[in-house]
Amino acid sequence: GNSVTQMEGPVTLSEEAFLTINCTYTATGYPSLFWYVQYPGEGLQLLLKATKADDKGSNKGFEATYRKETTSFHLEKGSVQVSDSAVYFCALTNAGGTSYGKLTFGQGTILTVHP
Amino acid sequence: NAGVTQTPKFRVLKTGQSMTLLCAQDMNHEYMYWYRQDPGMGLRLIHYSVGEGTTAKGEVPDGYNVSRLKKQNFLLGLESAAPSQTSVYFCASSDPMMNTEAFFGQGTRLTVV
Numbered sequence: 311g312n313s314v315t316q317m318e319g320p321v322t323l324s325e326e327a328f329l330t331i332n333c334t335y336t337a338t339g340y341p342s343l344f345w346y347v348q349y350p351g352e353g354l355q356l357l358l359k360a361t362k363a364d365d366k367g368s369n370k371g372f373e374a375t376y377r378k379e380t381t382s383f384h385l386e387k388g389s390v391q392v393s394d395s396a397v398y399f400c401a402l403t404n405a406g407g408t409s410y411g412k413l414t415f416g417q418g419t420i421l422t423v424h425p
Numbered sequence: 426n427a428g429v430t431q432t433p434k435f436r437v438l439k440t441g442q443s444m445t446l447l448c449a450q451d452m453n454h455e456y457m458y459w460y461r462q463d464p465g466m467g468l469r470l471i472h473y474s475v476g477e478g479t480t481a482k483g484e485v486p487d488g489y490n491v492s493r494l495k496k497q498n499f500l501l502g503l504e505s506a507a508p509s510q511t512s513v514y515f516c517a518s519s520d521p522m523m524n525t526e527a528f529f530g531q532g533t534r535l536t537v538v
Contacts (some may be wrong), residue, residue: 353529410475411456413521413527415467
């Protein structure tokens with residue numbers, strides 16, 4: 311079956327530091343990959359996605375590249391802000407067929423950014 | 426522009442009590458899902474539905490039942506709550522024929538004492 315492994319947190323950074331959150335996956339076929347973000351007290355929001363190998367998803371200064379050879383989708387941001395403090399989830403779904411859009415999530419990484 | 430709405434937002438139950446969580450979406454999505462979020466475990470799929478009148482089991486279905494009588498609503502029921510069901514519950518919807526993104530509600534924090 312599918313599985314997603316994220317780097318363990320929590321991650322604590324100073325403002326303007328570089329961020330990397332590692333994500334690796336196991337899946338059959340060619341999954342679509344996602345990063346979701348959960349701000350305190352809120353639901354999950356899609357941050358970025360990639361649907362095929364070598365695609366780069368980007369949004370709000372965050373980037374992640376779909377690496378099929380290493381089965382990875384690491385999240386990066388060059389300069390974090392206090393407002394980026396949240397929980398970040400890596401997730402995947404198999405496209406089409408009987409997947410029905412069901413998501414498999416990693417365990418989540420708590421990011422805290424200090425001024 | 427409501428998206429996915431969950432009610433209630435918070436609830437405390439005693440062991441053995443029953444309750445229903447309601448999820449409503451206004452995006453005309455075919456697929457709807459219930460996940461639970463537990464510390465260190467990410468989100469896990471409880472049940473899902475691929476259209477009005479259909480339901481199917483996810484990864485952790487035991488102790489829960491669901492119904493999808495109308496396309497826009499997906500109900501999650503706990504017949505006899507247990508402390509192990511203390512969690513944050515998220516409803517989501519998607520239309521994978523259009524894109525692969527799922528939209529999530531704000532969550533329901535349930536405590537079973």
